[in-house]
Amino acid sequence: MSNIGSYDERIKNFDWSLAEKELDYKDxxxxxIGWYCSDRICEQGKANKLAxxxxxLGGVEKRYTFNDVRVRSNTIGHFLKGLGIKNEDRVCxxxxxxxxxxxxxxxxxKIGAVAQPLFSAFGDESLHVRLDNAQTTAIITQRKHVGKxxxxxxxxxxxxxxxxxxxxxxxxxxEREMVFSMDExxxxxxxxxxxxxxxxxxxxxxxxxxxxxxxxxKHVHYSLISQYLTTKWVLDLQDNDIYWCTxxxxxxxxxxxxxxxxxxxxxxxxxxxxxxxxxxxxxxxEKNKISMWYSAPTAIRSLMKAGDExxxxxxxxxxxxxASVGEPLNAEAVIWSEKVFGLxxxxxxxxTETGSMMISNYPGMKVKPGSMGKTxxxxxxxxxDPDTFEEINxxxxxxxxxxxxxxxxxxxxYWRNEETYQKKFKNGWYMSGDRSTIDMDGYYWFVGRDDDVxxxxxxxxxxxxxxxxxxxHEAVAESAVVAKPDDVNMxxxxxxxxxxxGYEASDxxxxxxxxxxxxxxxxxxxxxxxxxxxxxxxxxxxxxxxRLLHAxxxxxxxxxxxxxxxxxxxxx
Amino acid sequence: MEEMKxxxxxxxxEEYLEDEDEVLxxxxxxxxxxxxxSFSMVSLKRFLELKYAISIPDDKxxxxxxxxxxxxxxxxxxxxxxx
Numbered sequence: 028m029s030n031i032g033s034y035d036e037r038i039k040n041f042d043w044s045l046a047e048k049e050l051d052y053k054d055x056x057x058x059x060i061g062w063y064c065s066d067r068i069c070e071q072g073k074a075n076k077l078a079x080x081x082x083x084l085g086g087v088e089k090r091y092t093f094n095d096v097r098v099r100s101n102t103i104g105h106f107l108k109g110l111g112i113k114n115e116d117r118v119c120x121x122x123x124x125x126x127x128x129x130x131x132x133x134x135x136x137k138i139g140a141v142a143q144p145l146f147s148a149f150g151d152e153s154l155h156v157r158l159d160n161a162q163t164t165a166i167i168t169q170r171k172h173v174g175k176x177x178x179x180x181x182x183x184x185x186x187x188x189x190x191x192x193x194x195x196x197x198x199x200x201x202e203r204e205m206v207f208s209m210d211e212x213x214x215x216x217x218x219x220x221x222x223x224x225x226x227x228x229x230x231x232x233x234x235x236x237x238x239x240x241x242x243x244x245k246h247v248h249y250s251l252i253s254q255y256l257t258t259k260w261v262l263d264l265q266d267n268d269i270y271w272c273t274x275x276x277x278x279x280x281x282x283x284x285x286x287x288x289x290x291x292x293x294x295x296x297x298x299x300x301x302x303x304x305x306x307x308x309x310x311x312x313e314k315n316k317i318s319m320w321y322s323a324p325t326a327i328r329s330l331m332k333a334g335d336e337x338x339x340x341x342x343x344x345x346x347x348x349x350a351s352v353g354e355p356l357n358a359e360a361v362i363w364s365e366k367v368f369g370l371x372x373x374x375x376x377x378x379t380e381t382g383s384m385m386i387s388n389y390p391g392m393k394v395k396p397g398s399m400g401k402t403x404x405x406x407x408x409x410x411x412d413p414d415t416f417e418e419i420n421x422x423x424x425x426x427x428x429x430x431x432x433x434x435x436x437x438x439x440x441y442w443r444n445e446e447t448y449q450k451k452f453k454n455g456w457y458m459s460g461d462r463s464t465i466d467m468d469g470y471y472w473f474v475g476r477d478d479d480v481x482x483x484x485x486x487x488x489x490x491x492x493x494x495x496x497x498x499x500h501e502a503v504a505e506s507a508v509v510a511k512p513d514d515v516n517m518x519x520x521x522x523x524x525x526x527x528x529g530y531e532a533s534d535x536x537x538x539x540x541x542x543x544x545x546x547x548x549x550x551x552x553x554x555x556x557x558x559x560x561x562x563x564x565x566x567x568x569x570x571x572x573x574r575l576l577h578a579x580x581x582x583x584x585x586x587x588x589x590x591x592x593x594x595x596x597x598x599x
Numbered sequence: 600m601e602e603m604k605x606x607x608x609x610x611x612x613e614e615y616l617e618d619e620d621e622v623l624x625x626x627x628x629x630x631x632x633x634x635x636x637s638f639s640m641v642s643l644k645r646f647l648e649l650k651y652a653i654s655i656p657d658d659k660x661x662x663x664x665x666x667x668x669x670x671x672x673x674x675x676x677x678x679x680x681x682x
Contacts (some may be wrong), residue, residue, distance in 0.1 A: 084632050123633070148636065171618030197620065304631035304662055329637070329662070484638070515637075534649055541642045542614060550638035 029390035031260035034401070041404040043435055046256040050291075057222040058248045060229055061104070061137035064290035065097035066220070077295045080269075080315055081126050084301055089126055093293065096130055099209050101218035103127075103134025106207050107165065110188050114139025114221050115228060116164040120276070121154070121172055123147050124300040127192045127209050128276055131167055132286055136229055136248075139221030140164075143231045143243075146277030147172055150547045152496060155179040156240050157233045158186060160442060167207075169193050177201060225249035231442060232279045234379040235489035237478040243442030244379045250283075250436035251291060253383035257403060258288030261375060261387045263348050264319055270296040271312070272321040278486065279379040280352055283436070284321055305333030309341040316345040323353035325484035327360045327372060328515045338367045348390065350375055353485020354517045355473040358397035374399050376471070378459060379487075380451070382436030385459075386471050399463070399471040407431035409456065410465055413477070416453040422467045425474045429456030479573055481510040483518050488552050490520075490573065496547050497522060497554075500540050502530040505563050509577040511556065522554035523563060523576055532559035603651075603675065608668045610646060615639060625669045630662040640665050647671065653678040 031037055052058060068078075074094035081089045091099070112118060118135045120142060122128040128144070135142040143161055145154060147169075154175055158166070165188035166176060176189055180202065187203060194206040223229070229248045233241040258264055262284065270289050274280035289296045297315045301307060303326065312320065330338075349364060349372045356374040365371045373388035376399040386408060388400035402408040410419045410426035419426045437457065441448040451458055462474040481488040490508035497506035504527045511521035524540070526532060537557045545553035564572045578585040604625055612623055615635050629635045635643060644660050647653065655678055664674045 084628070170620065174617070174619070195620075300633070301628075302630045302633035302635070302662075303637060304666070306663075307631050332661070333663075519638075534645075538642060538645050538649060541645065545639060545642060550636050553638060553642065555638075555641050 029263050030265065031263070031389050031391065034389045034392045034404075037260070037404045043252055043256070043405055046252045046435075050251070050255060052225075052252075055224075058225045058227075058251070059136060059139075059220050059223045060248050060251050060287055060291070061100055061133040061135075062220050063251055064133055064287060065093060065100055068093045068290065068293040069097050071293060073293045076293065078290060079126060079129060080295065080297045082297070082299050082301070082311065083125070091126060091130070093290075096133065096290070098214045098216060099130045100133035100137055101215040102212050103131050103207070103209060104137040104218055104220075105215040106190075106212065107134065107140065108138050110165065112138060112140055112165055112188070114223070115141060117141045117143045117161040117231060119143040119145055119158060119161070119163045119166040119168075121145050121147055121149075121166050121168040121176070122192070123169065124275055124281075124298050125169070125192070126298075127167070129286055129298065130209065131192075132276065132282065133290075136223075137218065137220045139223050139227065141228045141231050141245075142282075143233075144276045144282060145233065146275060146549065148551075149175075149277075149549045150545070151175045151178045152547045153241075153492075153549055153552070155182060157243070158183055160233075160240065160243050160444075161231055164188065165190060167192060170195065170198075173204070223248050226439075228439070230282060232282070232379050234279075235480060235487045235492060236447070237480050237489065238491050239444075239447065239489075241489065241492065242444055242447060244279075244382075244438045245440045245442055246382050246436065247439055250382045251287060252435035253403075253405075254283050254287045254436055255291045257384040257387070258284060258292055261373070261384050261389060261403070262288065262319055262321060262350055263390045264289060264292050264294045266293070268294055268318045268347075269316055269345070270294050270319045270321070271299070271315070271317045272296065273299075273323065273326060274321070274352075279382070280321075280323075280485075283383055284352075303329060305330050305337050309337060309343065312343055312346065313341045318345050318347045319350075320346060320348075321350045321352065322372075323485045324351055324356045324360060325353065325516050327351060327356070327364065331360060331363050332515065335367050343368060346370060349373065350388075352377070352384075354482050355399065356397075361394065361396035371396070376400070376473070380438045380457070381430070381434075381459075382438060383434070385430060385434075395466075395468075395470050397472065398466075399473055401469050401471070406434055408471070410463060411453070411456060411458075413462075416456065416458075423464045425462055425464045427477055428459040428461045428463045428471070429453070430459065431455070432457040479509065479577065481508075481518050481520055483510075483513075483520060483551050484516040486551050488520055492548065493520060493522065493544060493552050493554065496544055496552075497524060497540065499547070500543050502526050502536060503540065505571070507563050507571045507573050507576055508554065509573055509580055511580045513555075519555040520552060521580060522557045523560050524557060525560055525563060604668055604672050606650070607647070607671055607675075611635065611643070611668065614646075615643070623668075625672075626667050628666050629668070630666045635665065637662065643671075647675055651675050651679055
């Protein structure tokens with residue numbers, strides 16, 4: 028029997044107080060995710076149950092019980108408090124998927140500070156803009172990433188502490204750096220958790236938009252209510268499950284469903300801290316007898332490419348439920364997974380801003396391959412006219428997805444960016460920025476983005492951020508960045524550039540520019556292709572018409588070109 | 600042969616290795632080891648194509664084929680002189 032039972036029954040008279048009751052929360056109580064994910068589980072008699080099975084390079088394995096997680100998160104919290112870090116200070120977690128990231132996240136929350144996880148592959152510039160916006164007080168990182176912090180340290184007077192979790196003593200520490208070893212520090216059995224309330228800030232995740240710098244999405248401790256219930260009903264996690272969420276906690280899936288969701292339910296989860304590979308992934312499932320697997324379409328399509336034979340070489344009979352998130356899951360991938368695993372991947376849809384799942388497929392509900400599913404109980408979703416923002420009630424007519432902003436995990440603000448935050452709401456609806464249709468049965472079908480943001484492998488990349496970084500390369504005079512279709516990643520970054528005098532277009536220069544962006548921003552922001560143009564298409568007022576370049580890449584109609592500059596390139 | 604191995608190893612160290620204390624060998628897992636991710640693999644492929652004047656079809660540029668310097672050398676040798 029699935030946790031949700033009947034979807035149709037659940038949507039009748041739904042109230043979030045159901046989750047509040049299960050979590051023993053009453054209005055006005057203290058409410059701390061760090062406590063819910065460790066201490067409470069121990070109090071429920073699961074102190075010795077495994078919370079984390081971690082595997083790193085070369086098969087190195089570490090295991091932590093819920094009591095280990097409780098004590099170690101206390102220990103980290105105690106250490107941070109000793110540094111003078113206070114509630115609501117921002118503490119960045121800049122690490123690979125190592126145990127210190129998962130347990131440190133809870134430690135930060137336990138002192139009432141705001142956890143700011145950032146993807147460890149970010150280059151120094153990406154790191155800087157995010158730390159600068161958050162005015163981050165401390166960063167917890169690894170030896171291998173500290174070089175990126177040192178590079179930008181002079182520009183960050185607010186960053187007081189750089190905590191290295193794996194210092195081996197071989198190299199001298201520099202200004203503001205210190206060492207903390209989670210497994211070797213004196214364990215703190217009893218720790219006074221900061222009395223955060225439901226509306227106290229908890230997590231600050233950064234996401235990209237079409238224009239401007241990345242936005243810091245502020246969530247609060249109360250987000251647990253919907254993260255807990257969606258984990259229970261959509262991922263269907265049950266007490267004896269072994270769970271694997273492949274997402275990196277540098278992104279919202281990795282925290283909402285890679286830490287908070289499973290641990291608030293007292294579930295054992297596995298983490299594989301190595302790169303992608305079909306063989307090691309299947310081996311990991313087989314070895315750990317993983318029963319619930321939450322992954323992403325890009326990974327699923329890569330597994331499809333690796334072929335069916337490698338699947339048959341492993342015993343994957345432990346799997347009982349699969350789900351996916353990040354970008355639309357194509358019907359072929361759902362059909363393939365049914366063929367090779369005997370189970371379909373259940374698509375889920377949500378965003379950094381929403382904090383928890385909004386539209387999903389549910390155990391027991393018919394899966395229509397290619398559809399995002401239906402709204403989670405308690406979520407009011409609509410399709411809106413792009414011009415009037417009025418509701419479209421006609422089935423299968425595309426429009427903008429809007430949600431009534433009243434669920435617990437909804438973002439509370441964009442950090443220091445009220446103007447952009449306000450723009451996310453029209454006629455009382457939260458505008459997701461995605462387009463969709465709803466069919467006769469109430470299933471949502473993704474149509475596309477409503478802006479120029481690039482969704483590559485489930486991660487959003489801002490064309491503006493890449494264009495700005497391109498202009499910092501000595502050879503580049505002008506730049507325009509668009510999405511290009513891609514079989515595996517759905518979209519990849521493509522750049523169009525004009526060159527400064529003295530530089531000639533060449534393949535060698537293209538590679539140099541690609542690597543420049545990769546190191547400055549991140550591998551996923553790196554253009555996978557750069558096209559040289561003599562001039563970029565612009566309006567008469569000088570604005571680059573990214574729309575035309577996008578249409579060219581997607582083979583779409585280019586639409587109205589009446590504002591195009593007379594000498595615009597004829598490549599369109 | 601050795602020269603190609605060394606050139607590729609040196610390029611990977613120079614371009615992709617973040618942990619300067621980590622020792623890379625010809626058999627160190629690059630993709631499954633998380634040193635080169637699938638996005639960065641595109642730039643590594645581009646480097647090989649330029650350096651050795653070859654064209655590697657996308658279906659041959661698998662994570663497995665790019666997983667170690669040794670496997671990359673095997674892949675490159677398949678295409679050298681065939682462009």
